Amino acid sequence: MTQSDPNSAPQAPSLAPNGLSSGLAAVPEPSPELLQRAAAVRRSALALGQRDDGARRAAVLAMAEALEAHRESILEANQQDLAAAAAADLAPALVARLGLNGTKLEDAIAGVRAVAALADPLGRRQLHTELDAGLVLERRTVPLGVLGVIFEARPDAVMQIASLAIRSGNGALLKGGREASTSCAAIHAALRQGLAASAVEPTCLELLTSREESLALLRLDGLVDLIIPRGSNALVRFIQDNTRIPVLGHADGLCHFYVDRAADLEQALRLAIDSKTQYPAACNAIETLLLHGAIAAPFLALALPAFAASGVELRGDAAACALGVARAASAADWGTEYSDLILNVKVVDDLEGALAQIGRYGSRHTEAICTADQATADRFLAAVDSAGVFWNCSTRFADGNRYGFGAELGISTQTLPPRGPVGLEGLVTYRYLLRGEGHTVADYASGAREFSHRSLPL
Amino acid sequence: MTQSDPNSAPQAPSLAPNGLSSGLAAVPEPSPELLQRAAAVRRSALALGQRDDGARRAAVLAMAEALEAHRESILEANQQDLAAAAAADLAPALVARLGLNGTKLEDAIAGVRAVAALADPLGRRQLHTELDAGLVLERRTVPLGVLGVIFEARPDAVMQIASLAIRSGNGALLKGGREASTSCAAIHAALRQGLAASAVEPTCLELLTSREESLALLRLDGLVDLIIPRGSNALVRFIQDNTRIPVLGHADGLCHFYVDRAADLEQALRLAIDSKTQYPAACNAIETLLLHGAIAAPFLALALPAFAASGVELRGDAAACALGVARAASAADWGTEYSDLILNVKVVDDLEGALAQIGRYGSRHTEAICTADQATADRFLAAVDSAGVFWNCSTRFADGNRYGFGAELGISTQTLPPRGPVGLEGLVTYRYLLRGEGHTVADYASGAREFSHRSLPL
Numbered sequence: 001m002t003q004s005d006p007n008s009a010p011q012a013p014s015l016a017p018n019g020l021s022s023g024l025a026a027v028p029e030p031s032p033e034l035l036q037r038a039a040a041v042r043r044s045a046l047a048l049g050q051r052d053d054g055a056r057r058a059a060v061l062a063m064a065e066a067l068e069a070h071r072e073s074i075l076e077a078n079q080q081d082l083a084a085a086a087a088a089d090l091a092p093a094l095v096a097r098l099g100l101n102g103t104k105l106e107d108a109i110a111g112v113r114a115v116a117a118l119a120d121p122l123g124r125r126q127l128h129t130e131l132d133a134g135l136v137l138e139r140r141t142v143p144l145g146v147l148g149v150i151f152e153a154r155p156d157a158v159m160q161i162a163s164l165a166i167r168s169g170n171g172a173l174l175k176g177g178r179e180a181s182t183s184c185a186a187i188h189a190a191l192r193q194g195l196a197a198s199a200v201e202p203t204c205l206e207l208l209t210s211r212e213e214s215l216a217l218l219r220l221d222g223l224v225d226l227i228i229p230r231g232s233n234a235l236v237r238f239i240q241d242n243t244r245i246p247v248l249g250h251a252d253g254l255c256h257f258y259v260d261r262a263a264d265l266e267q268a269l270r271l272a273i274d275s276k277t278q279y280p281a282a283c284n285a286i287e288t289l290l291l292h293g294a295i296a297a298p299f300l301a302l303a304l305p306a307f308a309a310s311g312v313e314l315r316g317d318a319a320a321c322a323l324g325v326a327r328a329a330s331a332a333d334w335g336t337e338y339s340d341l342i343l344n345v346k347v348v349d350d351l352e353g354a355l356a357q358i359g360r361y362g363s364r365h366t367e368a369i370c371t372a373d374q375a376t377a378d379r380f381l382a383a384v385d386s387a388g389v390f391w392n393c394s395t396r397f398a399d400g401n402r403y404g405f406g407a408e409l410g411i412s413t414q415t416l417p418p419r420g421p422v423g424l425e426g427l428v429t430y431r432y433l434l435r436g437e438g439h440t441v442a443d444y445a446s447g448a449r450e451f452s453h454r455s456l457p458l
Numbered sequence: 459m460t461q462s463d464p465n466s467a468p469q470a471p472s473l474a475p476n477g478l479s480s481g482l483a484a485v486p487e488p489s490p491e492l493l494q495r496a497a498a499v500r501r502s503a504l505a506l507g508q509r510d511d512g513a514r515r516a517a518v519l520a521m522a523e524a525l526e527a528h529r530e531s532i533l534e535a536n537q538q539d540l541a542a543a544a545a546a547d548l549a550p551a552l553v554a555r556l557g558l559n560g561t562k563l564e565d566a567i568a569g570v571r572a573v574a575a576l577a578d579p580l581g582r583r584q585l586h587t588e589l590d591a592g593l594v595l596e597r598r599t600v601p602l603g604v605l606g607v608i609f610e611a612r613p614d615a616v617m618q619i620a621s622l623a624i625r626s627g628n629g630a631l632l633k634g635g636r637e638a639s640t641s642c643a644a645i646h647a648a649l650r651q652g653l654a655a656s657a658v659e660p661t662c663l664e665l666l667t668s669r670e671e672s673l674a675l676l677r678l679d680g681l682v683d684l685i686i687p688r689g690s691n692a693l694v695r696f697i698q699d700n701t702r703i704p705v706l707g708h709a710d711g712l713c714h715f716y717v718d719r720a721a722d723l724e725q726a727l728r729l730a731i732d733s734k735t736q737y738p739a740a741c742n743a744i745e746t747l748l749l750h751g752a753i754a755a756p757f758l759a760l761a762l763p764a765f766a767a768s769g770v771e772l773r774g775d776a777a778a779c780a781l782g783v784a785r786a787a788s789a790a791d792w793g794t795e796y797s798d799l800i801l802n803v804k805v806v807d808d809l810e811g812a813l814a815q816i817g818r819y820g821s822r823h824t825e826a827i828c829t830a831d832q833a834t835a836d837r838f839l840a841a842v843d844s845a846g847v848f849w850n851c852s853t854r855f856a857d858g859n860r861y862g863f864g865a866e867l868g869i870s871t872q873t874l875p876p877r878g879p880v881g882l883e884g885l886v887t888y889r890y891l892l893r894g895e896g897h898t899v900a901d902y903a904s905g906a907r908e909f910s911h912r913s914l915p916l
Contacts, residue, residue, distance in 0.1 A: 046817075050840050129862050135851060137861060144873050145843060225873040240702060246874050267896040274898035359504075381891050382508050385603060393593060393894025402902070403595055403890070404587050404911035415602050415683040416704050417875065420890050432861070432878050433839050436851025438725040440732035441860070453862035 027242045030216035037206055038173060038223040042146050044201040045171030049143040051199060053120040059198035060116035060163050066194030067109045067159065070186065075100060077186035078155065085179055098153045098179055108156040115163040118406045121424045122169050128456040132449060134437040136456070141428045143169030145225040148217045150239065151176045152231035155183035161228065162191050162205055164407055168427040173217055173224060175208040177231075185209070218243035226427075228409060233337070248426055250413035252363035253283025254337050255395045258354040258380070260371030261294040267392065268370040269303050272343075274394040275368065277310050281339045283411060284366050284388075284398040288334065288344040290354045296347045297323055312341045319347035334361045351376060355383055362386060365413050366398040387413060387420035485700045488674035495664055496631060496681040500604050502659040503629030507601040509657060511578040517656035518574035518621050524652030525567045525617065528644065533558060535644035536613065543637055556611045556637055566614040573621040576864045579882045580627050586914040590907060592895040594914070599886045601627030603683040606675045608697065609634045610689035613641035619686065620649050620663055622865055626885040631675055631682060633666040635689075643667070676701035684885070686867060691795075706884055708871035710821035711741025712795050713853045716812040716838070718829035719752040725850065726828040727761050730801075732852040733826065735768050739797045741869060742824050742846075742856040746792065746802040748812045754805045755781055770799045777805035792819050809834060813841055820844060823871050824856040845871060845878035 030038070048056070067074070078100040085095050100108075127139035147170050151157045158174055165172040176184035184207060192202035208214055217224065218239060227247045229236045237251040257275050259268040275286040291299055300323045307314055315333050316325030329344045334357070348354045358367050366388035369380040377391045388398040398421060400408025405423025412419050418426045443449040488496070506514070525532070536558040543553050558566075585597035605628050607619045616634055623630040634642035642665060650660035666672055675682065676697060685705045687694045695709040715733050717726040733744040749757055758781045765772055773791050774783030787802045792815070806812045816825050824846035827838040835849045846856040856879060858866025863881025870877050876884045901907040 043817075046841065046843060049843075131855070131860065131862065135855075142843075244698060246704075246872065264896070270898060271896065274900050278899045278903065359501075377893075383504065385504060385507075385600075386889070388890045388892065390892040391894065393892055393897040394899050396899035397589070397593075397892055397894075397897070398890070402589065402899070402909065404589065404909065414704065415887050417887050419887050429873050429875050429877050431844070432846045432856070434846065434848040434851055434855055435835075436849065436855075438722070438728065439851040439855070440728060441736045441852050441854035442732050444860070445736065451860065451862065 027215050027218050028212060030219050031212075034208075034213055034216050035220075035223070038146070038220050040203050041171040041173060041206045042223055044203040045143070045146050045169075048166070048171060048200050048204050049122075049145075049169040051169065053122070055199045056120070056167055056169060057116050059195055059200040060112060060167050062198040063159075063163060063166065063191050063194035064109050064112040064116070066190045066197070067105075067112065067187070070190035070193070071102075071105060074105060074183065074186045074190060075102065077182040080182045081155075081180055084182075090179060094153050094179065098155070098177075098183075100155055100183060104156060108159045111156075112159055112163040115160070115167050115407060118167060118424060121167075121428045125458050126430055128458055130452055130454040130456055131434075132439065132452050135439045136435050138433045138435075139430050140433060142431045144427055144429050145170060146223060147172040147427065148220065148224040148227045148245065149174050150214055150217070150227065150229045150231070150235070151180075152235060153177040153179045154230070155180045155187060157230050158184055158187050159191070160407075161230070161409075164409065164424060164427060166195070166200060166204065168424055170427055171204040171206075173206050173208055173220075175214040175217060178211070181209060215242075218245065221245055230410070248412060248418070248422060249410045250283065250363070250365065252337055252413065253285070253365045253411075254288075254335065254361060254363040255284060255286045255365050256288045256290055256354070256358050256362055256367045257286045257395060258290040258348075258351075258358075258367070258369045259292060259295060259299055260351070260369060260373065260376050261292040262373035262376060263292075263295060263299075263370040264372055265295060265299050265302055268299065269306055271368070271370055271392070271394050272303070273306060273310055273312075275396055276312055276343050277341065278394065278396050280341050282396065283337075284395050285339070286343065286368075286395055287336065287338055288346060288357070288361065290357055291320070291345065291347050292351075292354075293319070293347050293349055296320070300324055300345075307343070310341070312343050314343055314345050316345040317347060320345040323347075337363075351379060355380075358384055358386075363413050364415070365411065366390065366395045368393065368395050387411070485673050485676050486670060488677050489670075492666075492671055492674050493678075493681070496604070496678050498661055499629040499631060499664045500681055502661040503601070503604050503627075506624070506629060506658050506662050507580075507603075507627040509627065511580070513657045514578070514625055514627060515574050517653055517658040518570060518625050520656040521617075521621060521624065521649050521652035522567050522570040522574070524648045524655070525563075525570065525645070528648035528651070529560075529563060532563060532641065532644045532648060533560065536641040538640045539613075539638055542640075548637060552611050552637065556613070556635075556641075558613055558641060562614060566617045569614075569618055570621040573618070573625050573865060576625060576882060579625075579886045583916050584888055586916055588910055588912040588914055589892075590897065590910050593897045594893050596891045596893075597888050598891060600889045602885055602887050603628060604681060605630040605885065606678065606682040606685045606703065607632050608672055608675070608685065608687045608689070608693070609638075610693060611635040611637045612688070613638045613645055615688050616642055616645050617649070618865075619688070619867075622867065622882065622885060624653070624658060624662065626882055628885055629662040629664075631664050631666055631678075633672040633675060636669070639667060673700075676703065679703055683887075688868070706870060706876070706880060707868045708741065708821070708823065710795055710871065711743070711823045711869075712746075712793065712819060712821040713742060713744045713823050714746045714748055714812070714816050714820055714825045715744045715853060716748040716806075716809075716816075716825070716827045717750060717753060717757055718809070718827055718831065718834050719750040720831035720834060721750075721753060721757075721828040722830055723753060723757050723760055726757065727764055729826070729828055729850070729852050730761070731764060731768055731770075733854055734770055734801050735799065736852065736854050738799050740854065741795075742853050743797070744801065744826075744853050745794065745796055746804060746815070746819070748815055749778070749803065749805050750812075751777070751805050751807055754778070758782055758803075765801070768799070770801050772801055772803050774803040775805060778803040781805075795821075809837060813838075816842055816844075821871050822873070823869065824848065824853045826851065826853050845869070
């Protein structure tokens with residue numbers, strides 16, 4: 001989901017993510033036992049959502065302390081998972097994500113403490129209107145309720161999401177990958193022990209363990225308010241296709257970088273290399289470079305050796321190939337998220353040509369322009385319909401932490417908010433509170449009374 | 459959707475809404491021709507979204523003028539639909555919604571002019587942060603893109619939604635009910651003629667006419683950003699179940715009114731009667747009255763004759779029946795949205811009992827408490843997880859126009875925003891704009907540079 005999350009790497013098992021095997025006929029109905037557990041989480045979460053800032057902050061710190069206290073048992077559990085992974089001959093990339101060592105665990109615990117320090121997202125007044133004398137409307141932020149979180153192998157993600165959930169007043173049903181099941185159970189036990197020492201009920205965090213449960217989670221409409229998948233594109237897409245619950249997360253990151261005729265070519269090259277190579281598996285890495293025809297030749301003269309030195313394979317259209325790009329891009333390449341050191345190169349006539357290519361193949365994630373011309377930049381910023389539209393900087397900045405959100409839950413490429421990198425605000429919603437003195441609508445329908453609709457201070 | 463929208467009345471054809479007949483095997487793939495038309499709307503909408511406030515406002519006014527100029531042809535087209543409806547022996551409620559006369563049309567045109575007068579929802583800066591020297595992030599509101607709007611019989615709704623779409627910079631694919639097809643075609647022709655006289659391309663508004671097209675609309679992921687159903691609960695639910703595109707609209711409105719022991723009983727009765735009878739078919743009308751045990755007897759002594767006089771049939775639990783409610787509520791009644799002059803009555807021990815009933819049967823739409831006790835009211839306002847939570851006023855206030863939004867697109871009972879009554883803000887999203895001076899992420903990863911994350915004025 002995030003560029004710092006190796007789960008978005010293409011090495012993840014693509015059609016059987018998290019035990020959600022392909023060939024699945026249908027998502028099963030939740031068992032009565034699961035419904036009961038989910039309802040219990042919901043009840044606890046309702047109480048949690050009414051706790052004040054200090055109580056929720058203290059609960060997250062108690063979770064961090066319990067993780068520290070259970071450090072050895074967590075690392076030991078992780079060793080068991082690693083041994084099983086070795087026996088099962090798991091892919092090295094998966095093993096790397098699965099493994100926890102002292103440093104990784106300490107980093108994760110520091111992350112939990114950092115979540116405690118985030119500003120409270122709850123109780124913010126977003127709207128305040130006097131509808132009529134004595135009839136006052138407020139809109140205040142409240143928790144979503146219950147999150148359904150599905151991870152692939154990474155056990156450290158459990159700590160992060162659980163702490164974000166509690167900080168924002170939400171309960172969570174957590175389902176880790178099969179490979180990490182022993183680690184997840186140890187972490188979950190520690191987190192609940194931490195909550196038991198706080199004012200928040202431990203039953204706010206529930207761990208799902210079986211494949212059936214993680215599938216049935218998708219059917220818990222009314223009990224779960226948001227599904228957060230942390231894993232491969234295949235996992236995200238599977239979930240989106242099999243639930244009516246809103247899903248936070250995108251399946252595609254097909255980003256473009258456009259070098260305008262008025263670009264500083266040295267700067268453009270540095271930015272393109274950063275956008276492609278700084279973390280190629282990230283969703284905000286670029287897949288296609290668009291070159292204005294007027295600068296394609298001098299840019300490629302500079303760029304070909306630089307990309308070669310960075311290990312980037314280029315695939316060009318006919319014009320780019322004529323200028324020295326060695327391999328021709330296939331029709332499918334323009335729509336492929338490589339998540340690897342491969343980059344398409346296309347020569348376009350002008351800004352319109354770049355916009356057309358982006359409109360056709362982009363995934364509305366992040367696109368950037370490099371130009372010294374303000375008017376061209378402004379047109380690009382206004383015309384590109386992506387969550388992030390950048391000028392003279394790397395697409396790799398599209399990230400909740402770099403944006404200053406303090407945390408990132410995922411990046412959304414759907415158009416409706418939350419869009420782009422989502423911080424804590426993605427875990428809250430709002431409620432309208434209306435306080436009256438016996439006001440009836442009949443009085444307004446009859447004309448006996450009239451609305452004032454006067455804005456009050458927030 | 460709204461209480462002023464008779465489409466939410468239960469008389470609507472329940473299983474064959476809008477020609478979406480039951481027994482449907484699957485939603486068909488869009489035809490190449492539909493894909494092409496939708497792509498054309500998207501292109502026009504992208505241009506529209508870049509028009510300034512004045513141009514969009516002028517376009518809406520031009521639409522109003524064209525509707526006036528085509529008044530006669532629209533009324534004539536409507537007469538044809540009415541004649542066909544009479545021949546087909548259509549239900550009187552449907553015919554009432556279908557019919558346009560001079561006054562109704564003038565009201566609708568006045569509504570279009572009112573939309574032109576609404577404040578511009580676009581270009582608002584929601585976030586402004588310096589990430590580092592020379593690297594500045596902004597978040598600005600932008601249009602969603604393209605709306606897919608599915609109406610049942612009401613031709614006047616076409617004018618309202620089309621004007622809201624253009625005002626907010628969005629294109630729209632409009633699909634009216636079969637019964638209103640001639641009226642919709644005449645209105646659509648007038649609207650496009652109006653746009654032709656403005657700076658906005660007429661191709662921003664496309665009318666879908668066949669049943670196949672309205673089904674295939676649900677499959678236009680990537681081309682349509684939001685589906686807005688205006689019609690019966692059955693229509694909304696069908697759409698929610700058959701699309702991956704976000705849907706604005708709720709299927710259920712099961713609202714509760716709780717009379718606390720500390721209530722002013724005369725006030726409570728007035729509010730309950732307004733909440734039930736002011737427009738019983740509305741989604742914000744109540745279905746269940748909850749009575750604190752301590753006041754159940756005196757309240758019902760007052761209320762039984764009053765409800766009888768208002769034509770409200772009561773259905774009680776055992777305690778309410780013992781106090782004079784004539785008919786016992788069945789198990790199913792507590793979860794039934796009557797949309798009619800029928801009201802469940804349950805006696806509860808205390809606030810907790812009321813909360814439990816709401817948690818079990820409520821649809822998270824709107825719930826109200828009547829009490830003179832501030833502490834009890836505060837607990838209710840904090841504990842009820844509904845889009846609207848009201849104190850000492852009628853649930854019928856849950857409405858975009860009454861809230862002062864100037865327009866209402868629908869009421870959402872999903873937890874995620876937009877929640878509750880949705881005004882123009884439901885048609886906009888945002889985009890992150892990042893402007894740099896050659897900034898790369900590698901410099902921050904290496905520690906060569908550090909983020910400042912300094913808030914700038916909005």
